[in-house]
Amino acid sequence: MESYIQEYKEKPGGMPKRITVSAISKQIGIKGRELYEMPECRRIVEKYVESQEEFWVRKIVWAIFALEKESKTLNWNNIKRLVHIQKENYYSCRELLLRDIDAAIIEACDPAEKAKI
DSSP: OHHHHHHHHOOTTSOOOOOOHHHHHHHHTOOTTGGGGOHHHHHHHHHHOOOHHHHHHHHHHHHHHHHHHTTOOOSHHHHHHHHOOOHHHHHHHHHHHHHHHHHHHHHHSOHHHHHHO
16 A cells, blocks of 8 residues: 555656545545545555645655756746746745755755765
């Protein structure tokens, strides 16, 4: 079950997707609300469920790294173009973003760079 969740959450080269019980149900081919009737599976999925704000943060961090990889200018218009997020939504998740951005940058560094930090 967890491998399906990770595959859905982080497809290589693709934009991140939000983890929800219904999204994972569709991913593994379970119709309707059947996953809600499977307590153990539902509990695993619920460990990974994220709020809308957490998902926006993950998308913004993904966009930052995607822009850097393509050597494009890092600005709001380019981020917005990639992840389709409104300015109001950015401001609602800004505190989470500031908290999580350092951890994401450190995680993305290679091991030699992490030692310097």
